[in-house]
Amino acid sequence: xxxxxxxxRERLARAALDLxxxxxxxxxxxxxxxxxxxxxxxTFFRHFADKREVLFSGGxxxxxxxxxxxxxxxxxxxxxxxxxxxxxxxGEILDERRAFAVKRAGVIAASAExxxxxxxxxxxxxxxxxxxxxxxGVAEPTASLTAQAGMAVFHVAFARWVxxxxxxxxxxxxxxxxxxxRAVTAGTP
Amino acid sequence: xxxxxxxxRERLARAALDLxxxxxxxxxxxxxxxxxxxxxxxTFFRHFADKREVLFSGGxxxxxxxxxxxxxxxxxxxxxxxxxxxxxxxGEILDERRAFAVKRAGVIAASAExxxxxxxxxxxxxxxxxxxxxxxGVAEPTASLTAQAGMAVFHVAFARWVxxxxxxxxxxxxxxxxxxxRAVTAGTP
Numbered sequence: 613x614x615x616x617x618x619x620x621r622e623r624l625a626r627a628a629l630d631l632x633x634x635x636x637x638x639x640x641x642x643x644x645x646x647x648x649x650x651x652x653x654x655t656f657f658r659h660f661a662d663k664r665e666v667l668f669s670g671g672x673x674x675x676x677x678x679x680x681x682x683x684x685x686x687x688x689x690x691x692x693x694x695x696x697x698x699x700x701x702x703g704e705i706l707d708e709r710r711a712f713a714v715k716r717a718g719v720i721a722a723s724a725e726x727x728x729x730x731x732x733x734x735x736x737x738x739x740x741x742x743x744x745x746x747x748x749g750v751a752e753p754t755a756s757l758t759a760q761a762g763m764a765v766f767h768v769a770f771a772r773w774v775x776x777x778x779x780x781x782x783x784x785x786x787x788x789x790x791x792x793x794r795a796v797t798a799g800t801p
Numbered sequence: 802x803x804x805x806x807x808x809x810r811e812r813l814a815r816a817a818l819d820l821x822x823x824x825x826x827x828x829x830x831x832x833x834x835x836x837x838x839x840x841x842x843x844t845f846f847r848h849f850a851d852k853r854e855v856l857f858s859g860g861x862x863x864x865x866x867x868x869x870x871x872x873x874x875x876x877x878x879x880x881x882x883x884x885x886x887x888x889x890x891x892g893e894i895l896d897e898r899r900a901f902a903v904k905r906a907g908v909i910a911a912s913a914e915x916x917x918x919x920x921x922x923x924x925x926x927x928x929x930x931x932x933x934x935x936x937x938g939v940a941e942p943t944a945s946l947t948a949q950a951g952m953a954v955f956h957v958a959f960a961r962w963v964x965x966x967x968x969x970x971x972x973x974x975x976x977x978x979x980x981x982x983r984a985v986t987a988g989t990p
Binding site for chain 2 (some may be wrong): 690691692693728731732735753754756757758760761763764765767768771772789792793794796797798799
């Protein structure tokens, strides 16, 4: 087996996710993942620090895209509109990997340890969005509040997108959920 | 030393928090906590399963009060107003224990493990508020979105209340933060 395998990272990630889905995350070994992908454990560890990283390494790109969306929003954009642009940018990359994202969500829902890890990642994402807003000159507590409310929208939209059999893309579900947030916050009788 | 010590639980909790604050959570032993409180380790373990529970056992009452506030909101209350009533009810009990709550927040901020535990507790709280809204007949995704947005408000308000030298009570800071959320969500130019 040669040292450089084409698409090794992607093959390993897909094999890992399939095994986590079939047998559970805890029950799957790196040896089994490598075997399923037709690669060696050594190759696995050239791409991922451990089997959990297969599920969470994509978070770096997600965060970069979301933060980039906030940064690139037009100068006059209100804080919530800048966050909406960030969420939409993040939603686009998940949309491109819908099959992976949906299966990943199921694997995470089945493990308390992975759910905790996901909560921590979402909290980091909220903090990164708040940083990006402050860089745009948004003051506290507006920056933190807008970022956290945005993550609440993302969280709920993501769950709908994963669950629902409809054909809406994630950016569209995020837009709907944000409209819903506007309606519930405005809804004092 | 008699088996039943007056105020043992409270004395242990205060001793534990002081030690966590002075030395760090990881560096404090149950023996030291018991010694500082003038009680035995045996007594500590009659009140708390472990040293982490000293920091998190109050979460049960907080959740009950918040959920009770949502349940007891008037029949015609909009979902966000029912959540606001729940947050205010939770804010009141923290207000009564401000010194403990502020010191506790500092201890948690100093430990990654405790921060993770706190995130998990806040996520459970959001889920409990969403349940309470569904019991009031609020449909999904409105229930989850309102509960999560409410927790975003609580999170930001709590941080302001802990940090600020002002004299505002937590229920008042929560009200201000909710008004701020209404302003940022309405703020499309």
